[in-house]
Amino acid sequence: xxxxxxxxxxxxxxxxxTVAFNCTYSNSASQSFFWxxxxxxxxxxxxxxxxxxxxxxxxxxxQLNRASQYISLxxxxxxxxxxxxxxxxxxxxxxxxxxxxxxxxxxTLQVKP
Amino acid sequence: GAGVSQSPSNKVxxxxxxxxxxxxxxxxxxxxxxxxxxxxxxxEFLIYFQGNSAPDKSGLPSDRFSAERTGGSVSTxxxxxxxxxxxxxxxxxxSLLAGGRQETQxxxxxxxxxxx
Numbered sequence: 001x002x003x004x005x006x007x008x009x010x011x012x013x014x015x016x017x018t019v020a021f022n023c024t025y026s027n028s029a030s031q032s033f034f035w036x037x038x039x040x041x042x043x044x045x046x047x048x049x050x051x052x053x054x055x056x057x058x059x060x061x062x063q064l065n066r067a068s069q070y071i072s073l074x075x076x077x078x079x080x081x082x083x084x085x086x087x088x089x090x091x092x093x094x095x096x097x098x099x100x101x102x103x104x105x106x107x108t109l110q111v112k113p
Numbered sequence: 114g115a116g117v118s119q120s121p122s123n124k125v126x127x128x129x130x131x132x133x134x135x136x137x138x139x140x141x142x143x144x145x146x147x148x149x150x151x152x153x154x155x156x157e158f159l160i161y162f163q164g165n166s167a168p169d170k171s172g173l174p175s176d177r178f179s180a181e182r183t184g185g186s187v188s189t190x191x192x193x194x195x196x197x198x199x200x201x202x203x204x205x206x207x208s209l210l211a212g213g214r215q216e217t218q219x220x221x222x223x224x225x226x227x228x229x
Contacts, residue, residue: 004155043204043220044156087155099208100146100169101218105155 003027004104006088012110017078021107023071023088030102033064035073036087038106044087047073078111085109115139117221119205125227126195134190134224138207145188146208146218147180151201159203162188195228202226 006023013019025033033050048055050062050071061074071088088104118137126132138145147159158172162182173179177195182188192199202223208216 002155043222045220046217099144099216099218100158100161100172101148101156101206102158103148103156 001026002104003102004088004090006104006107008105008107010108010110012112013078014112015078015080017111018074018076019078019109020075021073021086021088021109023073023104025069025071025088025090025102027090027102028066028069030069030090032091032099033071034089034101035060035062035071036089036103038085038087040084044103047086075109078109080111080113083109083111117205117207117219119203119221119224121224122222123225123227125229127229128197129194131191131193132195132226134192134203134226136188136190136205136207136221138186138188138205139219140186142207142209142219143185144208144210144216144218145182146206147188147190148204148206148220149201150204150223154201156204159190192226195226197228200226200228 004025035047036044037047038044048057050064052064054063059076063072085106085108087106089101120135143164145162148156150156160180161169177193180190202225204223205221206218208218210216
């Protein structure tokens with residue numbers, strides 16, 4: 001079983017739609033959680049950190065449920081420019097406090113006009 | 114300001130040859146990471162450097178892989194006797210600090226390695 005699991009998609013949605021991505025992680029000792037965005041043939045870039053209290057950045061809302069080991073990302077009012085692969089990422093105490101990132105395989109989003 | 118840079122951007126080599134991949138982290142960043150992204154796979158951690166501490170090599174897939182970081186700045190990832198399964202995008206990332214308070218990792222554009 002992978003340490004971080006995501007539905008690879010693709011998710012094909014029309015502009016303006018609301019779309020949600022989910023992710024589960026297996027290491028209960030994981031301490032930090034993120035969503036990264038990766039455009040085709042580009043490097044990953046941090047989209048947002050994820051906190052237990054939930055956090056919002058414009059059209060993007062991230063949630064963490066430690067009890068269920070579950071992370072979510074909600075995108076409202078999708079734009080064409082949101083088309084990308086969204087990577088669920090965790091770190092953990094098991095990483096020896098190095099901060100190394102453990103990536104899910106990513107969920108592909110395609111927003112259509 | 115300058116981000117993480119990597120060279121070469123693309124490398125084609127023959128099976129059995131050695132290759133060296135270079136990473137220049139963001140100036141002042143003490144933590145440096147190498148990751149690998151194979152086709153259809155997620156990113157996987159390879160190795161981590163932090164200051165003068167011993168590197169975390171736990172992600173290196175075999176003893177054909179090694180990395181150095183000289184002077185706390187530039188890093189070189191070396192793959193000896195390359196195999197076709199080594200074909201992937203090799204990504205370098207750096208962060209200001211590591212451990213404890215999680216710092217954002219900034220990724221370079223990667224080196225696309227193709228082993229024929």
